[in-house]
Amino acid sequence: MSEKIQAIRGMHDILPDHAPRWQHVESVLRRVMGAYGYQEIRLPVVEKTELFKRSIGEVTDIVEKEMYTFADRNGDSLTLRPEGTAGCLRACLEHGLLHNQTQRLWYLGQMFRHERPQKGRYRQFHQLGVEAYGMAGPDIDAELILLCRRLWRELGIADKLELQINSLGTTAERLAYRAKLVAYFRMHVEALDEDSRRRLETNPLRILDSKNPALKPIIAGAPLLTDELDTSSREHFDSLRRQLDAAGVAYVVNPRLVRGLDYYSRTVFEWLTESLGAQGTVCAGGRYDGLIEQLGGKDSTAVGFALGMERLIDLLDDPGRFDRAALPQAYLIAVGELAEARAPLLAERLRDTLPGLRLQLNCGGGSFKSQFKRADRSGAEVALILGDDEARDQTLGVKSLRREEGQQTLSENEAIAFLHSLI
Incomplete structure (x- = not known):
């Protein structure tokens, strides 16, 4: 193999x-x-x-x-x-x-x-x-x-979420800040880890984002970019904060x-x-x-x-509830030559009449017992049972798969009303 x-x-x-x-x-x-x-x-x-x-x-x-x-x-x-x-x-x-x-x-x-x-x-x-x-x-x-x-x-x-905001200023402001930041970290280069030393030559601002706890005291002492912002950048950031405050948005600078x-x-x-x-x-x-x-x-x-x-x-609470909500609501079992011929047409009628219904039709044949097992495994709430007698009488057997309830026989119109309650 x-x-x-x-x-x-x-x-x-x-x-x-x-x-x-x-x-x-x-x-x-x-x-x-x-x-x-x-x-x-x-x-x-x-x-x-x-x-x-x-x-x-x-x-x-x-x-x-x-x-x-x-x-x-x-x-x-x-x-x-x-x-x-x-x-x-x-x-x-x-x-x-x-x-x-x-x-x-x-x-x-x-x-x-x-x-x-x-x-x-x-x-x-x-x-x-x-x-x-x-x-x-x-x-x-x-x-x-x-x-x-x-x-x-x-x-x-x-x-579950916290908002953090900052201003990086303009390119010119960042360049001025970058020079100060590089000079500061060069004074502590021996304490920097390998990643931070590499970033010192390429993208020193990323050192501020280091997840290495050993660097926290050094990063805490680094110059602040906000000290390099000009009047326009400060006004932009202050206006943003005022708008968030007015809208009741909690944030951390x-x-x-x-x-x-x-x-x-x-x-x-x-x-x-x-x-x-x-x-x-x-x-x-x-x-x-x-x-x-x-x-x-x-x-x-x-x-x-x-x-x-x-x-x-x-982050969703109980994401499985959405998975369960997408399971079929009904599973149509068909046993007998007449029933198997009638079942696809009935399934289409039910889907036409009840657009929100999630209906799964048994395909591939099988005994009543095997089909009922498939219905249970599908996660459907009810099994719809169509035998030759039901096909001739235009009725349907309805059996709950999740509750201890007896099977009932309904006309097709009564079954439609029942299925509407599941949607």
């Missing part, structure tokens, strides 16, 4: 008994996106490698270590998307969606990073991305945060909050949880006003966020 082929490590299947929880979350996402006037855009999972090098930054961990990059038959370097913002912006520029207009967009799909798999961190994972283009004020920053809060409320997880990608500026935010262990960031985003020009477009403004679907689903 040939050896079974296993899934690639860190790339997992979503099996039928778990798919309904994903469908529930996706339906909530779509509803909330519509409520705020955001439109869906669907993007390729493969892009030119240069797109990510120019947007994310060549000296980031993602580009240096984590991207799935390959040469196609024409010799072009292609990459499975590690994040969605760059592809969304590429699509907007390519199709002229940013010419003298604003856009509110969202997308949902798989992303790929070659990381060490662990709970909440996978090599193939799913993200919701939300992007808004052409709006410079802090009001759109606030809208995105309010949109997130509404998502958490509708999913019933608002009490975290001056050490940075993002792992080079393109962020001014507002950055994260929604964090203590319910998922080490992988505490569920949603993160902010402004990236310089990225449009960096990718060849006219200088404009942009802000967005991405949230991890796997982590979001892990």
